Amino acid sequence: MSDTPHRPLRSHQGVLRRMSTRGREEEHRTATPLELFFDLCFVVAVAQAGRQLVHALAEGHPGHGVQGYAMIFFAVWWAWMNFTWFSSAYDTDDVLFRGMTLVQIAGVLVLAAGVPRAFDSGDWRVVWFGYLVMRLAMVGQWLRAALSTQGAERRTALRYAAGVALCQVGWLGLLLLPGGKPWLFLGMALCETAVPVWAERRRPTGWHPHHIAERYGLFTIIVLGETVSAATVAVQSAVDEHRALGTLLPIAAGGLLIIFAAYWIYFAVPIHLHLISNRQAFLWGYGHYLVFGSAAAIGAGIEVAIEEATGKAHVSAFAAASTVTVAAALFMFTVWLIHSRHQKRGPVQQLVLPVSAVLVLACTFAARWAVLAAGCVAAVTVAVGVTLTARSDTADRRAAEGGRPTASGA
Template identity: 40%
Template sequence: MQTSGRDAELEAELRETLHHRVRPMRGRDPRERGRSTSPLELLYDLTYVIAFAAAAEELARHLSEGRAGPAVGAYLFAVFAITWAWTSFTWFASAYGNDDVLFRVATIVQMVGVVVLTFGLPVGFEAAAEGESPNNLLLVVGYLVMRVPLLALWLRAARDDPARRRTSVAYAVVIAAAQLCWLATALLHLPVAVTVAALVLLAAAELTAPVLVESRFGRPPWNAGHVAERFNLLTLITLGEVVAATTRAVGALVGEQGWSPSAVLLAASGLVLAAALWWAYFLIPSRAVLERWPDRTMAWRTAHLPLFGAIAAVGAGLRVAATAVEEERLSLLQIALALAVPVAVVLVTVFVTWSVLMRSHDLTHVPLFVLSVLPVAAAVVVGAAHGRDDLVEAAGAPGFGALVTVVALVTLGAVIEVVGHEAVGLRHTLRAVRHREWEPAGSG
């Protein structure tokens, strides 16, 4: 039986997509339009969202117990470790992900590392609460399992892609050196202040290294549109954690007290916050702009780094509010800060990401940003005015009306961001694009 041209084409496609033989890692086409996220990348992302959720749960627990300073420090450390590991692999996969058996196995091994790191998060938070470094051996082992396969993949790319060998080798050297330093901070019993300073310096070095490597040796063949989709999807999945945290918080409250105005308030505010933050973020035209001006991708990526942890922390803030109503042991100011700070960080990140992406200094965008942040700041003022020592009580108590006000103000800030972007954001974006129309594609 003869095979038609269309059947032969389908057969070739199936051989390519279903037979995961070892293939040369020569690099993807950085100019490929319409490249989409693979199922393996989506599976990989799910393990990271679980890590974000675990970190947010620990944050909520320690905030509810009044250990805000150590909890925030441990959370920032955990979120950086999780976010940077995901970003580093996403950067590589966009450039060299060939979906062969070795790449798949390396990706799955990294997922095992994320799970190990997740188990180390409670240990890190407890250590921070006791005045010690949050960096523990279990976290570092998880990080090693995540980073060693990535190092091996960079070396494999160096072998298979001679034109970019120096870039790949440089990335491998940076990962190896950084990982040895992370391991040293966990093994050496240095004073806490010295360890924390070392961790901060290491984080700064990890952030700076890609810029130095690519400016010195050239950039890998990452695809700007694909990178934009990867960040967009992780943002979307992390927003789902806000919905999940809302469900858990309201479920615990209902199980303790039954359906009440408090439970309805938290359920409604959690869903509105998740929807508003989703709406605001996806009004940023990341993929369309980065495909035209890929040189903006590095700065755009850096602007994203606080976003995922801040979104997960919104869910932690809702959990704190539920605990406060359920157990009546937190002040309104503590609840206001737990909700307002992460929402404010998300709003700031959206504003900065848009500005970096569009390379715009359009001052007419600033009033919208200020209007969005003002209600969030007002929520903290209401919390402070209510007093540090006055505990929040259930519906019907004098403090419940203030709690409603705080939650409403925080939610209003996110809603204003959406309404403002819909009303004037498009004009600002088009103005910024027209200002850059003379630039050729690929220029900064």
């Protein structure tokens, strides 16, 4: 935990200020407008990945679709992770920091433009170049942090700069090697995720638990918002072309219930209280690859279900339903595994989300009614969770009041 004091940011910081670490105990630490802008630009790449997943699933190519989506989404998510944790520790909000962050945003927009080629034909050149732009800015940020610090903290920053640069060179294999790209991608992904563990082995950075929790929560909201947007456009297009409102209403209603429940489930617990050490934070942060990925895939699944209902998709009703239920079940289970279970008490509360995930998967057999059924399960899950939490809080309050001395017994 960093002991370095940090002054609150002022509205104007000038061109350059010393990049000292921000303390984990800093009060009133919240996301900045620049960070929100950064997230909104990243969701462009998320939308591109989801759109390609829809096309692959609707054409009956789930293997190619899931593999491509997993690879593209990792690239997007990891670039977002790199900046998010760095800014939590070293955000100076001066002109140079803002300028380098805008360069990273430009890089992700280049990456987003290359998503269709990478997905369809395995041409990663544009994606790699976008990553190069982002990585040059990221390495520059870490070198700046190294110049502003000393001792173990400087070594941590230099390790980050070296690790990020070497990994970027490693990604050249996607361009130079004609075959085996999925295995190369997996190997490089493992190298990427090992960099923070190696860099912070001796001296952790001063990331802020509440700030990190807020940043992840805001990105969850943005991804769910993109899911709503994609599903809405799909419904509108289907109605305009087919006027099959009666067929689409159950899908739209079920999809909306799933998305609303996903929001409620994620924000039901104050997770920043759990983020104490690097070990806890890394497991939680890395696990969000599945949380964010499944949340975005829910919208893609809803689009596939709509296309199947209107006769545009070349898949069965069961297969179309599974694109929604599998994504929703994965979201529920992963949120419970890395997020919610740390605040649940007793076996009943602990079992609510895992059991609900299984029930959502079972809804797949409802075929055309699967999305609505899964939405109802998700809504009941929220209702049960709220009821159990209210009962637990009431019991705790009564126990506290019972143990409190009264005026007559004082």
